[in-house]
Amino acid sequence: MRDLIIQLPDRTTAKPERKPMSLPPGRTATFGYRRRGERLTVTGDGAHINLVVGRVTSESGYWTLSNFSAVDPYVVENLNDRSEYVKVRPGRRAAPILFELARVVVPGNHGPQGFHVLAPPPRMVDPVDMLPPSTASFASLNEQRKYFAVLVALCEPRLRGGSPVGVPTVAEIVERLRPLPEFCDVTRDAVNYHISYLARGKLRPYLDQDGESGRVRWKREALAAAALRYEIVRESHLSLLPGPPSHEHHQRAGSPPV
Known part of the structure; x- marks a missing residue:
């Protein structure tokens, strides 16, 4: 076509x-x-x-x-x-x-x-010109670690077509991840730790530091925006989470808090 x-x-x-x-x-x-x-x-x-x-x-x-x-x-x-x-x-x-x-x-x-x-399918680079899979990516994250599941939960509403403005609260992330065996006893402090670990370490070079001052939600918003912009988190990563969230939870997480 x-x-x-x-x-x-x-x-x-x-x-x-x-x-x-x-x-x-x-x-x-x-x-x-x-x-x-x-x-x-x-x-x-x-x-x-x-x-x-x-x-x-x-x-x-x-x-x-x-x-x-x-x-x-x-x-x-x-x-x-x-x-x-x-x-x-x-x-x-x-x-x-x-x-x-x-x-x-x-x-x-x-x-x-x-x-x-x-639109018609895009023109692609010839396979012989493609870089090998070992070439460095935007961020070296271990998808089997807990911090990555927290990052996916932050991005989930936008990946499912929710509001590009709102991000889940820490309490909503706890609720979303708790059905997973490794998160059965997860706490808000633990989720906050993973968020800080990503913001101050793994993903710090990709975050807009100008938005940090005076905004409690800055880390969560910045992490979700960067992870989606650089395709660190993709739709395929939703399989790391429990089944799709309830409609009520999805609406709440996809809307900016008042």
């Missing part, structure tokens, strides 16, 4: 429509509204759109998004990794997007609206 595929949600079910739009490299699709207050529309030639709000262009190996709004950013969510998203600032033209499966979200009169984009 070389073409970029764009799918609008169905009017009633919000699921992708049956007839997607196909864009070969170099072609552009325009999106906007026929009339104010109507649902978002995407066309290949801009016909029947009176209020154009943006454009998508298919390129070789990536695609671009143009934001015609003067005040609102557009958000591109990576549907393959819910912790990743890109904001395209107002007035930005042809912002390059590398996500293979994405959802573009734009403001609407009745709440946010959007569409899905399916």
Whole structure:
């Protein structure tokens, strides 16, 4: 597949429509509204759109998004990794997007609206040019140690598509890990120790030290952000935790505390 595929949600079910739009490299699709207050529309030639709000262009190996709004950013969510998203600032033209499966979200009169984009597989480096597995990685962490399970628990809400702002509290991490045999008697002090060990030692070079002063939650927020940014913790690491958390716990951990 070389073409970029764009799918609008169905009017009633919000699921992708049956007839997607196909864009070969170099072609552009325009999106906007026929009339104010109507649902978002995407066309290949801009016909029947009176209020154009943006454009998508298919390129070789990536695609671009143009934001015609003067005040609102557009958000591109990576549907393959819910912790990743890109904001395209107002007035930005042809912002390059590398996500293979994405959802573009734009403001609407009745709440946010959007569409899905399916890009061709990316071009990869020839296997003979790949570095050997022994090459140094961002951080040398032992995935079998307790501190790594604590780090995964910190990242879990974002990996499962929760809020990019909130992080679990120490008490929530204790509750989340306690079903594991090695954490059956875990305490808050023990979790705090592992968090401090990571922040002051293993991951210190990757943390933004400017945010430390005056913020009790700084270590947890900084560790989760760094671990996800550098892919030290990935979705596959969720298998180190007990079964998926309850809906109540997930909502609580994925929202910023008041």
